Amino acid sequence: MQQTYVQPEFRVKIDYDKCHKCGRCVQQCGWGVYDFNERPLPHDEKCRACHRCVTYCPAHCITIEKNTLAFRDNDNWSADARKAVWRQADTGGVLLTSMGNPRPYERIFDKLVLDACQVTNPSIDPLREPMELRTFLGRKPDSVAVEMDGKGGYRLAEGAGMKNNVELAVPLIFGPMSYGSVSLNVHRSLALAAERLGILMNTGEGGLHEDLYPYQDNVIVQVASGRFGVTPELLQRGAAIEIKIGQGAKPGIGGHLPGEKVDREVSATRMIPQGSDAISPAPHHDIYSIEDLRQLIFALKEASGYKTVGVKIAAVHNVAAIASGIVRAGADYIYLDGFRGGTGAAPAVVRDHIGIPVEIAIAAVDQRLRDEGIRNQASIIAAGSIRSSADMAKAIALGADVVAIGTAALLSLGCHLCQSCHTGNCSWGITTQKPELTRRIDPEWGAARLTNLVNAWSHELQEILGALGVNAVESLRGSRERLRAIGLGEQTCRILGVKPAGM
Amino acid sequence: MLRRHKLPLELACKALAAPLWSEIDRMPEQEAALMRSVRAVYGPAMLNGPFAIVLGFNGGMVALNDRIKLRPLVAARSGSLVMVASEESAIRAVMPSPEHVWAPKAGEPVIARVKGMDWPIHGDLHLGPAEVSCAVTGVEPACEEAVEVAV
Incomplete structure (x- = not known):
């Protein structure tokens, strides 16, 4: 040779x-x-x-x-x-690779800075004062209809009020990573941590392994184009359901789980033959329009007893118009995945050259939904390289309700970003199904590390909120006045709705 | 909130100075469900930072403190007279021995209503100027009767 x-x-x-x-x-x-x-x-x-x-x-x-x-x-x-x-x-x-886009595109998060209070509006000390991070994921009604309760107070009118929202203790969830691409012990770690933290993990497109049934109230189950493991029972189990249209790392293409990673357990969970490649198509073959998407959203709602149903899309050029259509189709949340989002396997050319930064997508979608008066109808989840609590705060200030982390969660389990997940040889036991490697992750240990990470970020977010002089995270949401740009072009500032520093 | 969403004044105040989640969790279920919805839906209207505001309207008066009581607010009542100020001494300078003096809790609105007059946004505000002044002149005899104080 x-x-x-x-x-x-x-x-x-x-x-x-x-x-x-x-x-x-x-x-x-x-x-x-x-x-x-x-x-x-x-x-x-x-x-x-x-x-x-x-x-x-x-x-x-x-x-x-x-x-x-x-x-x-x-x-x-x-x-x-x-x-x-x-x-x-x-x-x-085709050259394959994994994890997020490593190329030196402008990192907008790094060019945004947050505000703080001085003198006129006092900052708040989160160690001494309450500092609230609780967030609800899902559709909010246009208004709250009330009636007298006959005892001098008020109560919700019949059928009024917020319905089927998922309560999150922190505006952060674990992003979708399928069982198959990551090991069962990683899923167990994520589920355990989600339960302890009062947040959600996401199954990704590979279905829910039966070992995770006890954690089903802290799990988003995903329905992707391959429909792996999707059964009426799966829909009944999740706390929320997510239709995956696209992924930030590989917008416009489907998924490919190599047969080497499809062992007996993965094959049972995904409902595919052992050792066969799991190939999810690029489009959903039953979705070719917003009307088709609406049909699937409502089919899933009917099948699940009207749970929160969200739609995950990759951030692409027309993301604002697409998001508007998705909200009008009945989605309860939109998951925006930026072009730096991770993947277990993607062609390098797609990962490195397709999609737009999530910062731009959040601002464009939030603004569009506000302009159209439908912002309350869906929550926005932002993902695609949230690297720190600062990124989380900036994403929320740009208009996101919740952020999702995938790469950061894997890093806490030992990932060193070697970008070789697709090989199935992960020495850290994360993106592999080889028993001698997967046993390197103990779910209890993994959950403790994930819990530490999220708790650390929560404390930092509270510090940021305190510095901003607000004591609830909803007061930061979409509050772009509290952001300033350093070294971003005028046009980008306008799209972000952020003033340059000094103004 | 009042005009377009037809929220009662008390709940609009709760949206501006929302109770803490830890308080909502301890409320009776019916009230907790209501407050959860009010906070989730009207979260963007929540006011942060220190304030004590007094709002007068044709049918009464509202005084509201920020949700963690960063600014002082004291209320007092004698018969049909309700006063609010930032210090009790200011109230006593005008009304030396009020029947009741209290410090409203953070975010608890003090609402004084003139008996017989509805919240004006739904009615009086849409009257012509002449009708509005008629309505205002009607306040004084009504005041002699009684004042509802909601705390």
Whole structure:
């Protein structure tokens, strides 16, 4: 076979003076980097820089370095561009990758800053004063109709008031990651954490494993184009139902779970043959218009006893008009997934070049729904690279009700963003179905780490709200006056509805 | 809220200075359901920061404090006379020995209504100027009768 022109990306360095020759690196690596012959011998070309061996080496004698191989300078033909061409010339295939868009597009969150109170309106100390984060996900009525209760007070009129909303203790949920792409232990960790935190996890398109039935009140069940695992029972179980139209990492294309990841349990949950590829089509074959979407939304509502039904779309150019149609079709929430959102597998060309940033999408959709007087009819969930509590606060200030995290949740379980989920060899036991790897995640331990992360972000959000002088998160929602832009163009500022700093 | 959504004055005040979720959770179920809906639907109308406001209208008066009582508000009543001020001493300067003096809780509206006059937004406000002044002149004899105070 001819030699590939693509050289290893990383160099695995072992300090053999310190090495115990214990072989733990051989055992820990899911990529088969190490051979062992009296001492570990690394094959650099297999390394993904996931740091599993580095973390678990008892002698701390392993380090991973970038392969600093020099290429002749060329701003136009970057080393990555050259490598992509060589790889495709090797294989003739679509280059697959995973996780979110890593390219250096402008990160709008990093160019927005939040306000704080000084003198005239006092800031509030969240350690001393109540600071409320409770949020309701779903459709709100246009008004609250009341009647006298005959005892000098008021009560809700017959049939009035908020219905079928899902209560969240924090305006944050776990984003959809399917069982199949991630392991059952990851799903267990997410479900346990969601229950303890009073929030929701999302099954993704792979159905709900029966081990998660006890947590069904904290689960959004997803109906995607492949309809994997969708049964009347599934719809009855979820706290809410989500129709997945698109995903930020791969707008306009379907999903592909390689057969290697479809073991007995995944096959039973997805209701597909063991070992077969699970391919979800790009479109829903019964949705070709807003009217079709409306039919599916109401079919799901009928089947589930009128639960909250949301629609997840990728943020694309006409997102505001699309969102308006979705709300008019009867969706109770819209899930906007920005182009930096993660994935378990996607063609690199789609991940890196399709879609728009979620910041723009939130602002455009919120404004459009307000202009049309239908903002109360649906909640907005924003996702697609919420990296910190600051991103969460900024997303809410731009108009989101709730944010969803996927990558951040996986990071808390050990993910190192090596972008190799599609291989099914995850050394951290996250995006794999190999039993020797999946057992590396203990659901109790995972839930504790996820709970820590969300609690930390909640405290930080409370600090931000306190600095802003508000004591409930609904007062931040859509409050773009509390944001300023640094270094964003005039047009972008106008679309975001945010003034430049100094104005 | 009052005119287009036909919310009662008391509930509109609750939307502006909403009770805490921890308070709502402890309310009787019927009231809790009502307040959950009011907060969820009218959340964007909630006022933050410190305030004590007094609103006069043809049929009475409303005084409202912010939801965590960052500003002072004191109310007093003697017969049909209701007064509100930021300090009790201000009230006593005008009315040395009121029958009742109380500090309304955070976000609890003090609503004084002239007996026999409805909340004006639904009725009086739509009257012509001449009719409105007629309505106002009608206040004084009514005041002699009684004042409803809702706290």
